Amino acid sequence: MSSERLQALREELARQQVQGFLVPRGDEYQNEYVPASDERLAWLTGFTGSAGLAALAGQHAALFVDGRYTIQAQQQIGDQPIERQDLNGEAIARWLCDNLKAGEALGYDPRLHTDPGLAPLARRLAARDIELRPLETNPIDAIWSDRPTTPCGSARPHPEAFAGEDSASKRRRIAELLADKPADALWLANPEVCAWLFNIRGDDIPHLPVALACALLYRDGTATLYLAEAAAGDALRRHLGPEVTLVHDKQALFDAARRQHVAKVWVDPGLTNSWTLQQLRAQDMELLLERDPITAAKARKNAAELAGSQAAHERDGAALCEFLAELPERVAAGDFGELEAVRLLREKREQREGFTDDSFDSISGYGPNGAIVHYRVSPESSLTMKAEGIYLIDSGGQYPDGTTDVTRTVALGDFPEHARDHFTRVLKGHIGIATLRFPAGTCGEQIDAFARKSLWDAGLDYAHGTGHGVGSFLSVHEGPQRIGKANTGVALQAGMILSNEPGFYLTGQYGIRIENLIFVRESEAHPGFLEFSELTLAPIDRRLVNRDLLTEQELEWLNRYHRRVRETLMPMVNEKTQAWLEEATQPL
Template sequence: MCIFASNVKHLYNVIMEQSIKERIASLRGLLSENNFSAFIIPSTDPHLSEYVASHWKSREWISGFSGSAGTVVVTLEKAGLWTDSRYFLQAADQLEGSGITLFKDGLPETPSIIEWLTSEMAVGSTLGIDGKMFSVSDVEEMKNVLSKKNIAVETSLDPFESIWIDRPLMPQDPAFIYETQYSGVSCLDKIAQIRQKMEKVDVESLLISNLDEIAWALNLRGRDVKCNPFVVSYLLITDKKTIYFIAPEKLTADVSEYLSTQQVEVRGYDEINSALNELTASSLLINPARTNYDVFSAVNPSCKIVRGSSPIALLKAVRNEAEIAGIHAAMIRDGVAMVKFLRWLEMAVPTGHETELTIDEKLHEFRAAQDLYMGESFDTIAGYKEHGAIVHYSATPESCSVLKPEGFLLLDSGAQYLDGTTDITRTIALGSLTEEEKIDYTLVLKGHIAIATCKFPYGTRGAQIDVLARHALWQRGMNYLHGTGHGVGHFLSVHEGPQSIRLNEVPVLLVPGMVTSNEPGVYKGGRHGIRIENLTLVCKDVETEFGEFYRFETLTLCPICTKGIIKSLLSDTEINWLNYYHQVVFERLSPTLNAEEIAWLREKTLAI
């Protein structure tokens, strides 16, 4: 830990214990006033986003747990937090002394939230939720299950309007235009594509709540959510109109004029419910998993609701030529920043002055110097030694470790550029390694290469190839609990669907133009964590008598640390892939580096 970290952490825990318990007591008082027996607080916002503006970080405020995923349940006597394996260690630490029990989601022995509530709530009691924070699907399932226990669900209360005294304001930064030179397709043309998809499923109108889908459709970006260039808003597309619901103060004169030229009508953000209540279209397409229950409940009863996926999801997931060219250019600049950083890191660690936090600041400095840089795409994860085993570790002044010339540093980071979004993980040997560390590192690398080199026929889904990344680990009795790959947006969200590579089935085909991460890993609590991540592009490979086959083109350009590799555990094919990848990295990055940096990169990309 950093200097004085243990004392500071103790003081922090005492303060937070008092504060969190007081906040929960305030919530319980409000529940009693409304005759509620329990209340559920998720991590999302009215747009069901993964990352949310400070105004909606109610779960973090009530619990002190700062991870991006988790749900708190408070009854009149008990409280619990459900979160997944990425945050088990972090949650246990941050909940200490709060009176909130950690429920490790995904483990066989862990009850679901509804299972737990049915055992805790009396027959005839009422569960409270804020309907704006839950999807239609979630609320309907909740009501269906709890009604069998004669437990009611009330969706109208937002307790944080009254108990969160210093609650941050809703985001107020202005929107800005995303130029067609980066998006590749104009807003008018995108709306036309969307309407064609609507016509195919025979619907007259479409409600879009997802902030990334709205940003993509309108070619608008903003600064409402940290690391995500979104504008808090709603979009309603009918066969004749496009209506954008946004707070008026977020519209500059340029954006207002632009929306007018794109035939987009503007109304206030708070007018969405009244507009849906007045909707005269005969049918409305919504995604019940991505639309909040409060908005859904406002739809005019005479309008037929059609449930289905938004057509924007797949349109957005398949990159056009301009976007593909942009991401290639962004990868070169990001690779240059990473090379400059890794070279600096190698010289800086032996001084004994660098921590998990200071290296994050240095990495930011190198990226910010690149053209078209717009910020980080997520908070950097810099986990040294045992901290690397915390999948979404977030270093703090109290927890940060001083880096030493030994063991592994897991560094997961990314940037937003106007022409693309990056996400890269490197596990870096800072010095001597144990045999266990070397074996684990090599097995993870084998899994990474297995995905990078695989070819697959049309009709393949991510779940069908996920095993390739895990096979070498499974043979040694090891595994990881997160997905192997997620979609990545184009100057949008770093986590984007609908495509993915993971064990559980997602019925979305991998098709050319999709960008997906490739990031197997292994994590051993108290020892080390290892992950190697590149972004990939699905491309056409060959067409045979058996149909079309696809492959992954690796997009990320950055040397993979070779110090931890046990060469005898790699096949000739795996060695050849690594050597070729490093040759490409050197050829594409060296023209924009100085002589010292070129010499360093040449050494790091030598064939093994």
Template structure:
């Protein structure tokens, strides 16, 4: 399908995300009227919703409603006389395009914080917040800043923004919840619940309050459709120390097959009934995660007379360590998606070099190929399609207002992913349009060397991603360069494309990389206003075999993503023999795995671009 036939929106991708700035002005005025009625000098508007989601249902897009900014991360504070939006470097361009600058001051998270502006507010100011939208950990930071400045932070219910939004606010989602079959999940819910329950009992805990949607999905082997880009069911659960559980979800989401799937040890309740369940835990210790749950739930436990025990969500670590069935499924999903990516890269290398499509047309082409291949549940995130200077924005999101047409002499960066029933994919490829420059090749090869160094690393048990991050940066550092994002994030299996607790980044991370954890490997380089480079594959942690033995248990990575890397951008003379061998082996495996799944003309091209260096 050519770009000319892709003008209509497809089933998943939305590009016209530029809300009209005047709408934001009107909505800020409506919020301020409600603030004035309540005697507030300011009000905090996080991006996160009641479930601390990264991607939100329309009804919970509060930050977008008040500011116009639709990015997946950010926050705001609205005062009676000014308004501040905080966004990170991923959304530098978008945050400025989508907000009325006569109303909104836009600040980068780097070097600026909501706590700083609360601390700078006049003494005696009253600033409101919704406890359901802020984690206890975040709230404690804000409370400390407010106390030091003589500012009062006031918890409010109902949320004044919701009141101002009024009847125009969309309804909460009510997508049916469906089983995630054992052929994909690998371990039965009863076994997952039993293991966690034994741990609770061993630590003297009566129950755990689970509020993270991804934990609900994993623990009960269910999936939902309440959240775009992630197949999550919204709700809460109480898991008791005997392995039984109560799942609190809207009745409209319940199907007969769901009740049969959950079994007799799981009681399905309405959200209104959770108060009674918490009251039944009075005087008993209940685990709650202060980072993943909201302050509302911590207050609810305390009000019920329970004894909150602050610890990690008990599902987080076992969910991150994929079982053999999940690894097998995600391998299969990546091979199928690798064939789609190869078809796409062939199109970029041939037809697109002549037709020179726009960034949106590029993204729609890739999406159309994924849809045509079958089995696609959703994208795993909005496709990043950035040409030239837009590629230098690490998490640029193309809109109808920013759409550029590609042209010879620069680079196209496409970061995309898909949700399948058996796996979640995330891959970035940087492609030359026309003939690359010597600078393009030099910088691409420095990034590639870091990518290879991380992919081939061997490390002792107990190593965290913080310890490994330098491997991917070392060649850039040696030449005086760096990139300002993490090197790798965790990924779920038909769950979120961003999953903790593991990550590979400069920032300290206390979680060791364990067998079965999936992480991305995505070093990059970004020349502001000119071009960007990123090479991303997903990989999972395995036990490493050391040829001559060794003294300690070691781990390494096994690759998941299979799609050619643009050889025209590789300065082969900069690679060591071992690095060249890695590339030759990788490309040979690409041909072996995906070559049989693509058309004959694509197979011929694939064999050419994957030939030994």
């Protein structure tokens, strides 16, 4: 099928008079999760990961993915005429320069790319006399005959009890920053920043409770908000009030800026697509290209958001424990695989108050599938579990009061002895982050090695970040904060929620990851220092722990954590799970 689609795409490119084309995994809002109508990369190549890029150049095609998706990409490409390459700017530029000739043109959809993302490639291509050309229409859309329609579900108010601050207060607070620049307006390019600023949520994107939206915020705290007409009901209009003008056509946003006499607009070039920048410049507006201040503001959760997250994690932890308690007998009964496990866990979460959706597609990997870092189970790939080996489940839920993300690795029976060493080294790294105290101003990249040291001691490592930011009933992957090797320059601040998820993956055998969500708080004992507090509540499999590898402090942390899990969740789970929980949280 992909061979036919590749040929159809080449024919469409010829009609648009370009010799190559870029196919990113994204939409015009630069979302990580995208509506079905924007799954162009999956439609063309079959690759379903959350990050990647395909490129066509003449008769050649390549799929670029990072280390999380190496195995998955190879499996999903199969024998198609598509090369697999590493996802980095240098590799992409080199491949394109090798496969395009001087005088040829590489097309791209400016709605799906940002200027900073394209700039290095544009320079490399220009040096080889290859044009990077924006196209008016996406050529894939021209050949995708059964492409789904763009969603436009109802947007709804997000209660102040969960948000912790009303929209008018947020708008005034952010608008004050405009005067310091100075700028007449702030462009809100992304549905997530709109969701936070206006206290609205929706269901337009799988796993991300937002409505497709963009907006302009003015210096007086008023705003113009774009939403599809079908998304804006009477309740939402009353919630937004007279200071927020709704429009249902994106061109109306640019017209509104002109009526408001906006001469200078603050735009985040990392969130805003190239097409939008073109439209703003066409209005003769000066652009202030700086990071959106809302991204940083929503990363620091207020007291209500943190309390909500704690409550959501308690309910979510109870659901996960009921799943883990039931898992062994389901496996023993036979004909129970990775896909059935995903369904069972979803059922457990659906029984908990407020559950609205998974926060991402669960990673349910038994044995060798667990070694695929971002494995997505399908009916074709689902392995039947046996009462032996190791199973990894990475999952999360969306609740109005919080977003969860948790990974547990469990033994289903006998397992290789070396897995105990690997698991314990991952656990030591997890505890290294959980117990860390660090001075204010410290960035995530400065503490990443604490998660990896025990693995490094054994000549081992993992090819993903140690931690990502998490939203409040928003994206499970939220910036700007993260913990990883890559430089961010973003200091961790009180109120930020992050994951703590070191891992290890032995190709063809098993995967290990231990993930809790944590939040940053000020240290009471040491002014000027910060530390982490646990949100996630679920036992860590003691059967996989080599006690002799743990220090006394690490052992104390594990036993203290398990005691808190037991005391908190015991009243919230059924009788059968209570017995399992009592055993699973016994001190080592």
